[in-house]
Amino acid sequence: MRRLPWVRRIAAVASLGDEKRRQLFELVTASDQAVGRDDAALALGLPRSTASFHLDRLVEDGMLAVEFHKPAEKAGPGSGRPAKMYRPAVHEVGASVPDRNYDLAGELMATAIEDSVAAGRPVRESLLAASYGTGRAMAAGSGSLEVFLSAEGYQPEPDGKGGFVLVNCPFHRLSDGHPAVVCAMNGAFLSGAAAGCGESEERVAKNSAPGQCCARITPP
Structure with a gap:
């Protein structure tokens, strides 16, 4: 996998300076399945809105990717919209100033x-x-x-x-x-x-x- 552009790697490292964001990134990368907002919030004891904000910020910074799944326990008409789920876009990121490889x-x-x-x-x-x-x-x-x-x-x-x-x-x-x-x-x-x-x-x-x-x- 090609590395992120330098500016985005700098932004990603800076983003992980936030403790909640770093914990959410570690939670998602440690999971063998995509993680939903509710599960992430519950695992870290965060309000759902807080977990959602930080998860989406990690997507913006190129650290996580989004996919949608219908809840496994629900099926058929009226089972609801697919849930927004998060998986790693990268498993590690490094940045240096000036840019090195x-x-x-x-x-x-x-x-x-x-x-x-x-x-x-x-x-x-x-x-x-x-x-x-x-x-x-x-x-x-x-x-x-x-x-x-x-x-x-x-x-x-x-x-x-x-x-x-x-x-x-x-x-x-x-x-x-x-x-x-x-x-x-x-x-x-x-x-x-x-x-x-x-x-x-x-x-x-x-x-x-x-x-x-x-x-x-x-x-x-």
């Missing part, structure tokens, strides 16, 4: 290690292949490379020449400590993303500007 880095590295062990190939080779393939799959259907880069936290800005500089590095702390590994991983991921968007992989070039991503996007 260490979960993606961990997934790429774990995939590479598994492939390396199974195929007996060098870890670096597996990492580049996993990064390229993931970037291509994730970017497919994005509409444009710029749209994809924005969604993934790179903060592309026009360079005045028809290309883009990437103001933010989603793997910043890792790249500081392990630049040879992480920058190669990032370059392969971006090359795959370019291919997934129907762009030339040659548009991804190295960038040495301080405070920016180690890659930039050259003009088409």
Whole structure:
């Protein structure tokens, strides 16, 4: 499942700062079935109106999703309207300022290690292949490379020449400590993303500007 956009993740984390909202989110995510307003209110000792308000706010913030079910104990004509029920839209959410994506880095590295062990190939080779393939799959259907880069936290800005500089590095702390590994991983991921968007992989070039991503996007 793709993560929520950065602004919505920030809003979601802020939303869970409310104790009642956090308790309701934990209640719904712990249930193996969708939870109704009455059951949620009863479980937490809240007025129904209070539970409804906070549940709907969690829906607005992208944490919960709504579905409707007729009460199981009622059937036939006159059995009433379907009840509004809540289920998790996400099971966890994380946000950082500036936007980082260490979960993606961990997934790429774990995939590479598994492939390396199974195929007996060098870890670096597996990492580049996993990064390229993931970037291509994730970017497919994005509409444009710029749209994809924005969604993934790179903060592309026009360079005045028809290309883009990437103001933010989603793997910043890792790249500081392990630049040879992480920058190669990032370059392969971006090359795959370019291919997934129907762009030339040659548009991804190295960038040495301080405070920016180690890659930039050259003009088409």
